[in-house]
Amino acid sequence: MRIQDEALVLRRTPFRETSLVIHFLTRNHGLVSTVAKGIRRSGRRGRSDRGALSGFHTVSLACRSRSFTAMGTLTRAEILTARQTIPASATALAAAQVILEVAYRFSVAGDARPEVMMLIESSLDLLDKGAPPLEVVSSVLSVLVHAVGYGWRTDVCAGCQGEDLLLFFSLRRGQVVCQPCGQPYTSRLVPLSKNMFNCMRKLAWPPDFGLLSTAEQALVYRVAIASLIRAGGKALMTDPPFRNLVGHGLFSQTGYTPTDIRFSQ
Numbered sequence: 116m117r118i119q120d121e122a123l124v125l126r127r128t129p130f131r132e133t134s135l136v137i138h139f140l141t142r143n144h145g146l147v148s149t150v151a152k153g154i155r156r157s158g159r160r161g162r163s164d165r166g167a168l169s170g171f172h173t174v175s176l177a178c179r180s181r182s183f184t185a186m187g188t189l190t191r192a193e194i195l196t197a198r199q200t201i202p203a204s205a206t207a208l209a210a211a212q213v214i215l216e217v218a219y220r221f222s223v224a225g226d227a228r229p230e231v232m233m234l235i236e237s238s239l240d241l242l243d244k245g246a247p248p249l250e251v252v253s254s255v256l257s258v259l260v261h262a263v264g265y266g267w268r269t270d271v272c273a274g275c276q277g278e279d280l281l282l283f284f285s286l287r288r289g290q291v292v293c294q295p296c297g298q299p300y301t302s303r304l305v306p307l308s309k310n311m312f313n314c315m316r317k318l319a320w321p322p323d324f325g326l327l328s329t330a331e332q333a334l335v336y337r338v339a340i341a342s343l344i345r346a347g348g349k350a351l352m353t354d355p356p357f358r359n360l361v362g363h364g365l366f367s368q369t370g371y372t373p374t375d376i377r378f379s380q
């Protein structure tokens with residue numbers, strides 16, 4: 116059968132001498148995996164669609180496959196929406212890689228999620244236009260974890276179910292904690308400013324740029340990453356490089372490391 120769709124390149128893995136296995140997020144077929152034969156050959160013998168498959172562009176994809184879930188053979192890819200400037204900024208590039216790794220983790224062959232595809236394209240558009248990477252990635256991951264069913268709770272306290280003074284967040288529980296319940300454990304909880312609480316409850320997309328301080332954005336990012344790890348088991352490969360570029364100090368202000376989410380409260 117022949118599959119034609121709009122797609123983003125999520126992952127590229129070397130295959131044999133000159134080929135790549137490319138995993139795509141497609142608009143109408145979910146995850147599509149193909150072999151791009153000869154793609155690593157350069158010069159005149161190389162493929163003309165090499166450029167379309169090397170970046171963060173939305174491409175028009177054609178491949179042959181036995182089924183929607185089988186490994187197909189890529190026949191053609193053309194750029195539909197170019198995003199040329201992301202690789203020019205190391206931080207934007209690292210942020211885009213975090214977003215695509217998260218998309219890969221939650222994509223399933225044959226399971227189309229057009230709203231997730233649009234969200235990811237929209238976040239890549241913002242990075243391409245030079246929007247602040249930490250603000251883009253913390254917001255898009257927040258919306259994404261809720262879209263795939265691993266969102267956090269901001270309605271009631273994880274300890275007493277109360278609705279007042281919700282001033283902390285427990286990474287381990289993925290839920291807000293009220294001031295009386297959280298007071299003895301402040302070193303293990305994320306403190307929530309009013310703005311952070313509102314952003315984490317409202318999940319606006321695109322983000323309200325400038326509303327949160329950089330430190331608050333870093334906390335929201337950590338909350339979103341902790342939700343993903345709780346849901347998917349293992350850490351993200353692209354997370355440490357992104358944190359390094361943004362500045363590690365920003366992520367350690369309350370003494371957390373990603374492994375702290377295993378502590379009981």
Ligand SMILES: [Zn+2]
Pocket residue numbers: 272273274275276277292293294295296297
């Ligand atoms: Zn409480």
